[in-house]
Amino acid sequence: xxxxxxxxxxxxxxxxxxxxxxxxxxxxxxxxxxxxxxxxxxxxxxxxxxxxxxxxxxxxxxxxxxxxxxxxxxxxxxxxxxxxxxxxxxxxxxxxxxxxxxxxxxxxxxxxxxxxxxxxxxxxxxxxxxxxxxxxxxxxxxxxxxxxxxxxxxxxxxxxxxxxxxxxxxxxxxx
Amino acid sequence: xxxxxxxxxxxxxxxxxxxxxxxxxxxxxxxxxxxxxxxxxxxxxxxxxxxxxxxxxxxxxxxxxxxxxxxxxxxxxxxxxxxxxxxxxxxxxxxxxxxxxxxxxxxxxxxxxxxxxxxxxxxxxxxxxxxxxxxxxxxxxxxxxxxxxxxxxxxxxxxxxxxxxxxxxxxxxxxxxxxxxxxxxxxxxxxxxxxxxxxxxxxxxxxxxxxxxxxxxxxxxxxxxxxxxxxxxxxxxxxxxxxxxxxxxxxxxxxxxxxxxxxxxxxxxxxxxxxxxxxxxxxxxxxxxxxxxxxxxxxxxxxxxxxxxxxxxxxxxxxxxxxxxxxxxxxxxxxxxxxxx
Ligand SMILES: [Zn+2]
Ligand SMILES: [Zn+2]
Numbered sequence: 268x269x270x271x272x273x274x275x276x277x278x279x280x281x282x283x284x285x286x287x288x289x290x291x292x293x294x295x296x297x298x299x300x301x302x303x304x305x306x307x308x309x310x311x312x313x314x315x316x317x318x319x320x321x322x323x324x325x326x327x328x329x330x331x332x333x334x335x336x337x338x339x340x341x342x343x344x345x346x347x348x349x350x351x352x353x354x355x356x357x358x359x360x361x362x363x364x365x366x367x368x369x370x371x372x373x374x375x376x377x378x379x380x381x382x383x384x385x386x387x388x389x390x391x392x393x394x395x396x397x398x399x400x401x402x403x404x405x406x407x408x409x410x411x412x413x414x415x416x417x418x419x420x421x422x423x424x425x426x427x428x429x430x431x432x433x434x435x436x437x438x439x440x441x442x
Numbered sequence: 443x444x445x446x447x448x449x450x451x452x453x454x455x456x457x458x459x460x461x462x463x464x465x466x467x468x469x470x471x472x473x474x475x476x477x478x479x480x481x482x483x484x485x486x487x488x489x490x491x492x493x494x495x496x497x498x499x500x501x502x503x504x505x506x507x508x509x510x511x512x513x514x515x516x517x518x519x520x521x522x523x524x525x526x527x528x529x530x531x532x533x534x535x536x537x538x539x540x541x542x543x544x545x546x547x548x549x550x551x552x553x554x555x556x557x558x559x560x561x562x563x564x565x566x567x568x569x570x571x572x573x574x575x576x577x578x579x580x581x582x583x584x585x586x587x588x589x590x591x592x593x594x595x596x597x598x599x600x601x602x603x604x605x606x607x608x609x610x611x612x613x614x615x616x617x618x619x620x621x622x623x624x625x626x627x628x629x630x631x632x633x634x635x636x637x638x639x640x641x642x643x644x645x646x647x648x649x650x651x652x653x654x655x656x657x658x659x660x661x662x663x664x665x666x667x668x669x670x671x672x673x674x675x676x677x678x679x680x681x682x683x684x685x686x687x688x689x690x691x692x693x694x695x696x697x698x699x700x701x702x703x704x705x706x707x708x709x710x711x712x713x714x715x716x717x718x719x720x721x722x723x724x725x726x727x728x729x730x731x732x733x734x735x736x737x738x739x740x741x742x743x744x745x746x747x748x749x750x751x752x753x754x755x756x757x758x759x760x761x762x763x764x765x766x767x768x769x770x771x772x773x774x775x776x777x778x779x780x781x782x783x
Binding site for chain 2 (some may be wrong): 291340341343351352353354355356357360361367368371374375376377378379380381382383384385386387388407410
């Protein structure tokens with residue numbers, strides 16, 4: 268089979284990419300695969316056969332150790348996640364967070380939720396969600412602030428900085 | 443109560459419907475993919491019992507449909523009306539749906555996530571659909587704590603839905619854009635703004651929807667989609683005007699011929715039926731063609747009515763293709779309104 272990109276060389280790397288349950292099969296030659304920084308970066312791509320070069324071998328080794336990680340709550344392994352693109356329970360997000368954070372950012376372009384929050388949470392059924400502690404709240408705002416700075420959204424950054432300052436003052440924490 | 447597609451809405455010459463979908467999971471169960479059959483059954487029973495109280499909300503009544511206990515034809519018919527998804531009806535293991543009488547709300551139980559809350563409004567009216575879904579979301583949340591992460595937001599089976607869990611879409615009728623081969627260009631233009639487009643079969647019907655669910659508020663996501671929709675609507679209107687100005691006689695002739703075929707054919711394939719109805723819709727919006735009678739003038743209910751499972755339900759038995767095409771022609775003849783000439 269010829270490489271899907273250059274249509275010249277024989278394809279030696281085959282992989283399946285699953286995004287939201289949609290399967291895409293790809294075949295590439297070694298040259299094109301290198302160019303596309305695919306091998307260890309593509310979200311949820313399972314390398315079926317990587318035959319070439321130190322690069323591929325190294326990334327395979329890395330995959331191997333990552334695949335050992337298993338969610339204690341639902342027993343989903345990172346390998347299962349990679350091959351199906353689906354997580355098994357809410358705890359998976361914490362267990363695999365360091366592994367999937369980059370993927371989430373790549374798919375979503377962002378990794379901080381800014382929308383609606385549940386009115387009612389765990390433990391406290393039918394009771395409005397306990398507010399975050401001020402420390403937690405400040406921590407979250409700080410992350411958002413860093414994010415805004417990275418995105419060079421200075422207007423947003425300024426308003427976040429003000430919010431953090433206000434919280435600290437309210438709580439008597441030194442600014 | 444009128445069905446959503448009988449109500450009038452903004453820009454309904456082009457926008458058929460607005461849809462909002464929220465993905466939610468309960469905190470105490472694993473996600474559907476890791477649920478055992480027993481757990482799945484327990485989950486559905488618990489949801490069903492607690493959600494029974496939704497009946498009283500705003501006088502909207504719900505039908506509870508267990509996927510084990512309805513026929514395959516009924517399942518497919520529900521997908522033809524966009525009330526449930528393909529994923530729900532093909533699901534291995536327990537799954538169910540609650541569908542409101544007016545078809546403006548459907549709640550899918552144990553599909554890809556524990557809950558998919560969907561709300562529809564006719565025309566361009568995301569706000570109305572959002573208010574329905576948001577309210578329902580809060581009412582359900584009152585009974586069940588959700589899987590939620592302080593940083594990542596609402597947690598979903600697929601990371602492509604995480605954050606808001608919100609997918610919003612418009613169904614658009616785009617005969618002029620499609621007819622002048624401009625879809626590919628539009629798809630790549632809107633892709634840069636995080637919006638995708640996909641065709642929903644024949645009849646020049648297309649859905650546009652947000653790709654990303656994390657990092658923007660619900661209002662921002664809806665605003666972004668609405669802005670893009672306005673751009674597409676503007677283009678479609680401009681092209682319609684141009685086509686009509688260039689060849690009014692030809693366009694009128696096409697629209698009336700399509701009406702003639704629909705009214706007098708004896709057998710009709712689905713694709714031809716959808717495309718002829720698309721011509722009629724074009725004629726209605728442009729004012730070349732006027733239906734007799736009161737109420738909203740749209741062929742969308744006919745487009746649903748001629749889908750295969752709808753015809754089989756009407757016949758009360760399975761139909762082979764020849765019989766189906768025959769029934770489709772009969773159905774249209776009977777339901778296509780007379781013209782004011
Ligand atoms: Zn190549
Ligand atoms: Zn898990």
